[in-house]
Amino acid sequence: MEAQIDEILKKNQLSVTGSRKRILELFLMSNGALAHGDIEKKTGEKFDRVTVYRTLQTFLEKGIIHSIPTPDNSVLYALCKDDCSEGHHHDNHVHFICNKCAKTICLADVTVPEVKLPTGFLPQEYQMVVTGLCVECRQKT
Numbered sequence: 001m002e003a004q005i006d007e008i009l010k011k012n013q014l015s016v017t018g019s020r021k022r023i024l025e026l027f028l029m030s031n032g033a034l035a036h037g038d039i040e041k042k043t044g045e046k047f048d049r050v051t052v053y054r055t056l057q058t059f060l061e062k063g064i065i066h067s068i069p070t071p072d073n074s075v076l077y078a079l080c081k082d083d084c085s086e087g088h089h090h091d092n093h094v095h096f097i098c099n100k101c102a103k104t105i106c107l108a109d110v111t112v113p114e115v116k117l118p119t120g121f122l123p124q125e126y127q128m129v130v131t132g133l134c135v136e137c138r139q140k141t
Contacts, residue, residue: 001025001028001029002021004028005021005024005025005028006021008024008064009021009024012062012063012064014058014062018046018047019043019046019047019051019052019055020055020058020059022043022046022047023039023043023047023052023055023056023059024059024064026039026042026043027065027077027078027079028079030078031105032078032103032104032105032106033068033076033077033078033095033104033105033106034076034077034078035074035075035076035077036052036053036056036075036077039052039056039077040052056077059077060077063080064079064080065077065078065079065080066078066080068095068104068106068127068129069127069129070097070104070129071097071129071131076095076104078095078104078106081108092111092112092125092126093106093107093108093109093110093111093112094107094110094111094112094128094129094130095107095127095128095129095130096129096130096131096132096134097129097130097131098131098132098133098134098137099131099132099133100133100134100137101134101136101137103134105134107130112126112127112128114126
């Protein structure tokens with residue numbers, strides 16, 4: 001995994017630092033989205049709040065991660081696919097948030113439908129969030 005992390009950072013012309021490596025490792029190990037607070041907790045006292053924030057902003061700008069809006073107006077982050085690049089996110093897929101366990105999942109195979117905007121409007125990013133029960137929580141009920 002360390003080689004994969006180094007490759008992602010170098011491909012995006014980013015220096016390989018401890019904070020970038022650790023935060024990228026968290027995203028690679030996660031099977032869902034992460035909140036800023038989750039990342040802070042999982043990195044422990046090793047990195048302060050500002051370092052985590054700056055790392056997330058850099059990853060967003062480089063197209064390594066994308067943000068996901070939530071119903072409570074907080075933001076989650078998830079890894080982008082390989083076709084995202086600096087300033088050009090192509091993660092126009094649906095995000096699913098479980099109402100029971102709060103897990104957020106990128107549904108990469110479910111695309112956001114194109115929205116016809118009035119003349120003169122130029123869309124830059126589509127975001128769609130669906131809430132409900134995930135597979136695990138449905139099986140428990």
